[in-house]
Amino acid sequence: MARVLITDAQNTxxxxxxxxxxxxxxxxxxxxxxxxxxxxxxxxxxxGIGCHAKIADYLNINSFYAIHGRTLPVATGIKLANPxxxxxxxxxxxxxxxxxxxxxxxxxxxxxxxxxxxxxxxVYGLTVGQxxxxxxxxxxxxxxxxxxAEYPFNPIELMLASGAxxxxxxxxxxxxxxxxxxxxxxxxxxxxxxDVLQICATFFNMTDYYNPRVYELSGHNTADFEAACMKSxxxxxxxxxxxxxxxxxxxxxxxxxxxYLGRPLDPDARGRRIRELIEARR
Amino acid sequence: xxxxxxxxxxGIFEYTHLIKxxxxxxxxxxxxxxxxxxxxxxxxxxxIPTYLAFLTASEIxxxxxxxxxxxxxxxxxxxxxxxxxxIVAQLLNHLGYYVYMDIDYPSLIRGGxxxxxxxxxxxxxxxxxxxxxxxxxxxQETVQRHYDICQNCVLIAxxxxxxxxxxxxxxxxxxxxxxxxxxxxxxxxxxIGAFAKAAGIPLETMEEVFRRHMPKAVDLNIRVAxxxxxxxxxxxxxxxxxxxxxxVLSGNEAIGMGMAAGGLSAYIAYPMTPASSLLHxxxxxxxxxxxxxxxxxxxxxxxxxxxxxxxxxxRTAIGTSGGGFCxxxxxxxxxxxxxxxxxxxxxxxxGPSTGLPTYxxxxxxxxxxHAGQGEFPRFVVAPSDANEAYIWSVAAVRxxxxxxxxxxxxxxxxxxxxxxxxxxENKMEIPVDxxxxxxxxxxxxxYRDTRDGISPLAFYGExxxxxxxxxxxxDEAGISTEEPDLVTRMTKKxxxxxxxxxxxxxxxxxxxxxxxxxxxxxxxxxxxxxGPCEEVASALGLKVVQPLVLSPFPKKQIAAACRGIxxxxxxxxxxxxxxxxLAAQHGIVAGSPILKYDxxxxxxxxxxxxxxxxxx
Numbered sequence: 001m002a003r004v005l006i007t008d009a010q011n012t013x014x015x016x017x018x019x020x021x022x023x024x025x026x027x028x029x030x031x032x033x034x035x036x037x038x039x040x041x042x043x044x045x046x047x048g049i050g051c052h053a054k055i056a057d058y059l060n061i062n063s064f065y066a067i068h069g070r071t072l073p074v075a076t077g078i079k080l081a082n083p084x085x086x087x088x089x090x091x092x093x094x095x096x097x098x099x100x101x102x103x104x105x106x107x108x109x110x111x112x113x114x115x116x117x118x119x120x121x122x123v124y125g126l127t128v129g130q131x132x133x134x135x136x137x138x139x140x141x142x143x144x145x146x147x148x149a150e151y152p153f154n155p156i157e158l159m160l161a162s163g164a165x166x167x168x169x170x171x172x173x174x175x176x177x178x179x180x181x182x183x184x185x186x187x188x189x190x191x192x193x194x195d196v197l198q199i200c201a202t203f204f205n206m207t208d209y210y211n212p213r214v215y216e217l218s219g220h221n222t223a224d225f226e227a228a229c230m231k232s233x234x235x236x237x238x239x240x241x242x243x244x245x246x247x248x249x250x251x252x253x254x255x256x257x258x259x260y261l262g263r264p265l266d267p268d269a270r271g272r273r274i275r276e277l278i279e280a281r282r
Numbered sequence: 283x284x285x286x287x288x289x290x291x292x293g294i295f296e297y298t299h300l301i302k303x304x305x306x307x308x309x310x311x312x313x314x315x316x317x318x319x320x321x322x323x324x325x326x327x328x329x330i331p332t333y334l335a336f337l338t339a340s341e342i343x344x345x346x347x348x349x350x351x352x353x354x355x356x357x358x359x360x361x362x363x364x365x366x367x368x369i370v371a372q373l374l375n376h377l378g379y380y381v382y383m384d385i386d387y388p389s390l391i392r393g394g395x396x397x398x399x400x401x402x403x404x405x406x407x408x409x410x411x412x413x414x415x416x417x418x419x420x421x422q423e424t425v426q427r428h429y430d431i432c433q434n435c436v437l438i439a440x441x442x443x444x445x446x447x448x449x450x451x452x453x454x455x456x457x458x459x460x461x462x463x464x465x466x467x468x469x470x471x472x473x474i475g476a477f478a479k480a481a482g483i484p485l486e487t488m489e490e491v492f493r494r495h496m497p498k499a500v501d502l503n504i505r506v507a508x509x510x511x512x513x514x515x516x517x518x519x520x521x522x523x524x525x526x527x528x529x530v531l532s533g534n535e536a537i538g539m540g541m542a543a544g545g546l547s548a549y550i551a552y553p554m555t556p557a558s559s560l561l562h563x564x565x566x567x568x569x570x571x572x573x574x575x576x577x578x579x580x581x582x583x584x585x586x587x588x589x590x591x592x593x594x595x596x597r598t599a600i601g602t603s604g605g606g607f608c609x610x611x612x613x614x615x616x617x618x619x620x621x622x623x624x625x626x627x628x629x630x631x632x633g634p635s636t637g638l639p640t641y642x643x644x645x646x647x648x649x650x651x652h653a654g655q656g657e658f659p660r661f662v663v664a665p666s667d668a669n670e671a672y673i674w675s676v677a678a679v680r681x682x683x684x685x686x687x688x689x690x691x692x693x694x695x696x697x698x699x700x701x702x703x704x705x706x707e708n709k710m711e712i713p714v715d716x717x718x719x720x721x722x723x724x725x726x727x728x729y730r731d732t733r734d735g736i737s738p739l740a741f742y743g744e745x746x747x748x749x750x751x752x753x754x755x756x757d758e759a760g761i762s763t764e765e766p767d768l769v770t771r772m773t774k775k776x777x778x779x780x781x782x783x784x785x786x787x788x789x790x791x792x793x794x795x796x797x798x799x800x801x802x803x804x805x806x807x808x809x810x811x812x813g814p815c816e817e818v819a820s821a822l823g824l825k826v827v828q829p830l831v832l833s834p835f836p837k838k839q840i841a842a843a844c845r846g847i848x849x850x851x852x853x854x855x856x857x858x859x860x861x862x863x864l865a866a867q868h869g870i871v872a873g874s875p876i877l878k879y880d881x882x883x884x885x886x887x888x889x890x891x892x893x894x895x896x897x898x
Contacts, residue, residue: 009761044742046590049753056750057761062742064593065752065762066586067616073583077590077598080574081548082743085594103586106579265572267545273570274539278704281529282375282494 003040005030009057016205018121018198021172022090023055025179029186030061043086046075048095050126051200052119055090069099072107075114076256083257086186087114094124097133097153108162110256111190117182118155118195122237123204135204136238155195156232156248160225166192167228167249171214172199173207177245184247190255197243210243217246225249349379349404349521351415353477356397356424359390363420366470367398368530370418371701372491373474373483374402375530378523382407382813383701384883389555389639395423404523408667408702408813412887415518416481418473419444436517438476440469451480451514458509468499468506475507475514482519485511529704533697534560536668536704537627538567540675541599545683546625548574548591548598550584555639556695557601557629581606585613585624592622593751595741597679599625604633604646611653614688616753618658621729621737621776623682623689623717625675630694632881641881642695644809644855647864650690651833657773659780661689662833666794666812668702670830673712680714685736685779692832694855696810696883712790720747727758731771735778784834792831793839801825803849803897806872808832808861811853814884818893829861837868844870851876851896853889 005027013019026045034040043061047053049068056065066074071089079087096104096118107116123141124130131139131148134155138147159167166188170178178196185192197214199205213235221227228249235241265273351374355366364385371381379402387396401407414431417424419439429437429447441452453476455469462468471492478488488511492504531539538560541549551561565575574596578584584600591598602610607628617624630646632638650662661681665671675691682689720726720740726747730737737758740747750760755769763769794812797804797819804825805815812828819826827843827850829836844850850872852862859875866872874896878884 007761039745041745041747042743044594054762056752060748062747062749063751063760064590064620065750065754065756065760066589067612067753070582070586070613070616073578073586074590074593076578076583077550077587077592078594078742079590080576080587081591081594081596082741085742102579103583106583260574260576270542270571274543277567277570278529278531278539280494281531281535281704282527 002031002034003060005060007058007060011058012054013051014201016199016201017051018172018200019052019055019119021175021178022052022117022119022196022198023058025175025182026055026059026088028179029183030059042084043088044075044078046071046078046087046089048091048100050092050095050119050124052090052092052095069095070103071095072100072103072116076107076110076112079112079114079257080260083113083261088186089114089116091116091118093118093120093122093132093134097155101133105158105162108159108164108191108193111163111165111253112256113190115182115185115188115192116194117185118193119198120155120195121198121200121204122152122206123200125200125203129203134237152237154232154236157229159193160229160232160249164193164249165190165251165253166247167232168192168194168247169197169243169245170194171197171210171245173211174214174216174245177216181247188250190253213241213243214245215242217244217248220246220248222247222250225251349523351402351481351520352411352413353400353402353416353418354397354414354424354428355400355418355420355473356395356428357420358392358423359387359394359396360392361396361420362467362470363387363396363398366418366474367400368701369470369474369491369495370398370477371400371402371530372495372527373478373481373488374400374520375527375703376487376491377402377483377520378525378527379403379520380406380528380703381530381701382409382703384410384696385699386882387640395427397424397428402520406703407817408700408810409817410883410885412885416477418477420470420473436480438473438480438514440473451476451517453510453513458506461509462502462505464502464506468503471496471503471507472510475510478507479511479514480517482516484522487522530701531668531704532559532699532701533665533668533671533693534629534699535563536671536702537675537691537693537698538563540672541625541679542571542573543672544676544679545597546573546599546679547596548576548588549601550576550578550588550591550598551601552577552579552581552584552606554581554603554606556631556642556693556698557603557606557627559699560601560627560629581609582613585610585617588624589613589617589620589622592617592624593620593742593749595739597623597683599627599679601627601629603629603631604649605636607646607649607653615654615656615658617688618654618660618776619656619753619755620751621686622751623686625678625682625689625691627691627693629698630692632879638881640695642810642855642883643879643881644694644811645857645860645879647692647808647832647856647860650692651864658776659685659687659783660833661685661687661783661831662692663690663831664692664809665697665830666809666828667697668704669706671697672704672706673710674830677712677714680712681783683717684714685783686717686739687779687783690833692809694810700810710790714786720744722746725759728760729756729758729772729775731758731775734782735775736782780834787831787834787836788838791839792829792836793843794826794828794830795843796820796826796828798823798825800846802847803851804844804847805853805893806850806861806865807853809855811855811884814886814889815853817886818890821890822893822897824893824897832861832864835864835868840865840868840870849873849897851893853884853893855879855883
């Protein structure tokens with residue numbers, strides 16, 4: 001019997017929220033995974049804190065509803081503890097690019113085998129409207145009423161520089177592509193990063209800005225790092241430019257979890273070794 | 283100095299006065315001087331008449347007893363002082379003594395003054411004395427710094443760099459190394475060989491220790507040591523006790539092995555003195571014990587990663603000192619709310635802030651007891667030596683897993699980096715049940731509200747278990763909630779585990795007492811202060827009360843231990859008497875605290891003087 005993938009928890013996202021698209025996408029991916037005969041018992045969803053994170057309550061799968069900014073270390077621990085698990089992180093832009101930026105860079109550097117989905121709506125929604133690391137310069141939020149004084153990060157460029165082995169961008173209004181990208185990211189062996197442009201219906205609705213500018217990457221060599229860097233700079237999340245969607249870069253490298261694979265030892269053998277070591281100190 | 287006083291004090295403390303007596307070569311001589319029989323048990327003292335220097339070790343055996351000595355090995359950072367100290371400790375260990383070593387070093391890599399103090403005694407020791415019997419000086423600064431307590435001690439110097447004072451013997455490392463064409467790194471072996479001879483340690487004992495404990499180039503090191511051995515006079519012989527040697531372990535090694543014995547499978551840490559040596563020890567032995575050791579980007583990642591490991595069913599510990607623990611408090615609160623089992627080793631150093639990075643302190647008790655927002659159960663144990671560290675590290679892992687709570691092993695630099703004779707053969711193991719597992723009834727409720735508050739465990743990957751771990755207030759299934767009744771019920775569920783743990787711990791001895799059981803005055807201490815307190819209490823006929831477990835607070839056992847005590851004197855390595863304040867919250871009143879917060883452990887001598895003053 002197929003698992004009911006949505007829990008009874010009451011959904012509290014605003015009408016029109018981009019999170020619905022992401023939840024729907026993940027639900028589809030999980031359902032087809034089950035159809036392919038893969039167990040959902042081996043999937044773990046790790047979320048941060050923010051609107052995006054409610055997905056942990058809504059999806060009826062293993063989850064770790066963590067704290068703000070800390071999805072990746074939790075997910076890394078889970079993956080190292082049990083490398084057979086498929087670990088998917090959902091984080092917000094505040095989560096991934098502000099509070100937890102160090103973890104993001106290190107996860108890419110380590111090439112830990114997991115999927116990192118950043119719900120990038122470029123505004124803090126749950127704390128009712130402040131600028132984030134990817135808000136455009138001059139963003140008028142509740143903490144920057146006269147406009148933010150910082151240029152945004154370009155997460156694609158940042159991840160390329162940090163050593164991520166799968167770097168992609170999606171958009172919640174292009175759901176087929178989004179599903180395809182996330183599916184590819186989950187299949188990728190190594191750190192798969194996808195920045196998902198997602199509108200915030202209440203505080204930063206960018207639909208009219210994104211729709212005419214987004215285009216799907218084609219003819220782009222995803223194995224070419226230099227080309228990926230060039231492409232990532234086409235739009236810097238600030239000035240007006242075409243916005244590429246798709247995979248910027250993909251490469252296969254040994255993963256962090258491979259390095260730590262299996263050293264099981266039964267308690268008796270371990271006890272013996274402890275006693276031997278203690279004896280050697282006489 | 284009069285004879286009665288001499289005998290009264292012959293215990294351990296004021297023995298340097300004895301040196302003033304001329305040529306006391308034999309117990310009979312001392313008895314004659316005193317006009318009363320003096321037996322060996324009076325003589326945990328070291329005084330050697332000069333003429334014994336001309337006797338050999340075997341001639342001395344049975345003639346004279348030196349049964350409690352302190353040795354300092356001093357030199358520059360980078361001189362391998364720690365290792366030299368460990369070899370000295372092993373030499374004394376192989377004579378049958380209990381040993382204890384403290385290493386004193388500033389926060390730098392090369393240069394600066396490092397010294398190891400080794401104390402050896404007939405009885406177990408976990409404290410230093412201010413007096414000195416042997417000084418091994420690798421450099422001039424060692425002589426300058428320690429000569430004031432070496433007026434009557436045996437000084438062995440490196441003649442190449444030290445201007446030898448009158449009472450010293452010096453060897454030239456340069457010429458010894460040249461004669462053996464040995465590298466400079468073997469110089470310490472020459473100093474150790476010289477010490478071995480001066481202390482009357484048989485050559486075969488020295489060679490055995492080198493063979494067992496020298497990591498490489500054993501034969502060359504032995505040749506170097508023998509050259510020095512042959513150049514030095516026997517000055518002050520230690521009596522061989524003819525007892526088998528003990529294992530000699532640092533506190534951090536005992537913690538590491540204890541956790542491994544308790545079933546630990548992962549250790550995660552960011553380097554910070556004095557917890558780093560635990561990270562190094564477990565990393566070095568990761569294969570041997572089957573433990574995954576990870577060093578992530580910072581302490582925030584450390585505890586979050588550990589929470590991830592725990593949620594996936596792997597027994598995990600983390601280690602740090604105060605500053606690193608500051609960064610962990612957010613993750614700790616998550617551990618509490620999400621009911622994740624986790625062992626935290628917090629090894630204190632002198633604060634606040636960077637403080638004295640390589641020196642000791644006991645100022646983080648309150649911090650560890652209260653860290654993290656909100657209220658959740660935690661277990662805190664403060665072992666006082668390597669034996670307790672091992673036994674309670676085993677227990678901490680098991681308690682964390684049975685109760686799904688954070689379990690703290692609260693150490694300090696003195697314990698972590700101190701070295702002890704280890705012997706747990708006769709000590710009780712703390713039995714703790716294995717964690718309860720899911721009965722496979724669907725749906726799985728990660729936070730099932732049970733009678734004792736402990737929810738049966740299932741982990742990610744288990745068939746048909748949807749495991750939902752949550753930092754938000756949540757229902758039994760792990761789904762977030764803001765319902766007031768549910769929040770109240772789940773808070774009670776979590777806190778209930780604390781009461782059940784307190785009941786379980788009350789069935790074991792979690793408050794140690796030492797010294798005179800009926801004394802009206804007691805010293806109240808915790809952690810590494812136990813060593814000096816125990817010696818002082820035994821010298822003055824006082825009692826010692828040492829709570830091992832600090833959370834849940836063992837109120838009943840402390841009250842029982844303090845029954846009949848009129849004067850309870852707190853002795854702590856902090857400036858605000860934190861244990862005393864904690865005890866006061868539970869109605870146990872202590873006064874006139876003796877506090878030390880200069881980064882150094884109490885010596886027996888200074889504590890004795892202070893206790894005498896306060897207790898008078």
